[in-house]
Amino acid sequence: MDGLGGIIFDMDGTLTVPTLDFAAIRREIDAGPGDLVTWISTRSPPERERAWAVIRRHEEHAIREMRLQEGAAELLQRCRRHDLRLGIVTRNAQRSVDALCRMCRIAFDVVVTRDFPFLKPHPEPVRHIARAWNLPPSATLVVGDYLYDIQSGRAAGARTCFFRNPGLADFSAEADFTVGSMTELEALLWE
Numbered sequence: 001m002d003g004l005g006g007i008i009f010d011m012d013g014t015l016t017v018p019t020l021d022f023a024a025i026r027r028e029i030d031a032g033p034g035d036l037v038t039w040i041s042t043r044s045p046p047e048r049e050r051a052w053a054v055i056r057r058h059e060e061h062a063i064r065e066m067r068l069q070e071g072a073a074e075l076l077q078r079c080r081r082h083d084l085r086l087g088i089v090t091r092n093a094q095r096s097v098d099a100l101c102r103m104c105r106i107a108f109d110v111v112v113t114r115d116f117p118f119l120k121p122h123p124e125p126v127r128h129i130a131r132a133w134n135l136p137p138s139a140t141l142v143v144g145d146y147l148y149d150i151q152s153g154r155a156a157g158a159r160t161c162f163f164r165n166p167g168l169a170d171f172s173a174e175a176d177f178t179v180g181s182m183t184e185l186e187a188l189l190w191e
């Protein structure tokens with residue numbers, strides 16, 4: 001892909017096989033409609049604490065079950081050989097990113113977790129990484145399996161690639177590119 005300086009990956013369901021059951025989390029918390037984190041922020045402090053405890057429990061389970069998407073580690077290594085910078089934007093916690101890095105033996109250049117003041121679909125996480133790399137956002141590619149990934153990348157002015165998981169919602173209409181595997185992503189990047 002011409003003029004590309006770095007790739008910004010979503011973690012859950014993009015670099016890893018999707019295991020976080022967002023529907024189950026919402027049921028357990030009895031969350032209202034719309035963005036989950038925003039909804040939690042409107043609750044009372046005890047309700048907020050309970051909701052985050054549910055999320056953390058699901059995330060711990062997901063860490064134990066964590067598996068890389070087929071070909072993900074190889075793709076990341078190939079990016080390294082081509083001097084592409086590597087970033088992660090996730091609404092998950094640093095602990096989960098650490099588990100991923102151990103698994104694929106890659107140190108990412110910049111990682112943005114939910115400790116960052118702005119969360120996807122806000123464009124600031126993507127802009128923040130582009131600034132850290134001294135690149136215009138248009139020289140970055142955001143790869144993610146959910147609407148928020150694509151919205152965040154688009155609003156920041158990045159190129160966007162939807163990663164389609166079998167059986168999950170399709171947001172390919174929102175993205176510049178769509179792939180269904182790491183092999184397809186490799187073809188998009190280098191063929």
Ligand SMILES: [Mg+2]
Nearest residue numbers: 010012013145
């Ligand atoms: Mg995801």
